[in-house]
Amino acid sequence: MPNSAAPFDVIYLATSDYAGVDNKGNLTSVGMHNGLVYVRKDIPTLPPWYISMVLKPLEREFDFKINLDAPDGTRVFRLNGTYTLETAVRDHSRMVALLQTPPLPFPGTGRYQVAILDRDDKTVAERILVVETGPRPREKSKIAMTAEVDPRFKIKAVRG
Numbered sequence: 001m002p003n004s005a006a007p008f009d010v011i012y013l014a015t016s017d018y019a020g021v022d023n024k025g026n027l028t029s030v031g032m033h034n035g036l037v038y039v040r041k042d043i044p045t046l047p048p049w050y051i052s053m054v055l056k057p058l059e060r061e062f063d064f065k066i067n068l069d070a071p072d073g074t075r076v077f078r079l080n081g082t083y084t085l086e087t088a089v090r091d092h093s094r095m096v097a098l099l100q101t102p103p104l105p106f107p108g109t110g111r112y113q114v115a116i117l118d119r120d121d122k123t124v125a126e127r128i129l130v131v132e133t134g135p136r137p138r139e140k141s142k143i144a145m146t147a148e149v150d151p152r153f154k155i156k157a158v159r160g
Helices: none
Strands: 008-021 027-032 036-039 050-057 061-069 075-084 095-100 110-117 123-133
Touching: 008 095, 008 110, 008 123, 027 050, 050 061, 050 110, 075 095
Parallel strands: 036 123
Antiparallel strands: 008 027, 008 050, 050 095, 061 075, 061 110, 110 123
16 A cells, blocks of 8 residues: 555554554454444444554654544544654564544444545545444355465474
8 A cells, every 4th residue: 555655654454343562563453344344223322443553654753644434424533643753764664553443423324434644634545444234144155275385394294
């Protein structure tokens, strides 16, 4: 999702039921939203969920925004942020950030847009989350996969 005009690249943007960052900077997400979320029909508020993002800074300091827009285009909220890197920007510099949404009055079903914007209000990355009511339809599928490993990387059995 690189955008050369922005002072950062978006490496990762996702929504989930829960997210955390450990002391090594590793991001953990539980209940990843695959783009479609089902809620009860009589739900008065959207339950809290997490917006997780990993940005690659291209500058030591920059402003950014995160928007959540309802299906009718109403701005549910905007988060205004400033990132400051106290050391020089390195090739492997990363900003890992989590935002837990508060319980919000349920605006209705449809397409919700989560967007990261740069200082000029240009969308750098977006994630669409479709919210529907009722039980999730049961789907049945099969996935068949095989792995091919280069012989140089195969583990040799150790006999004792």
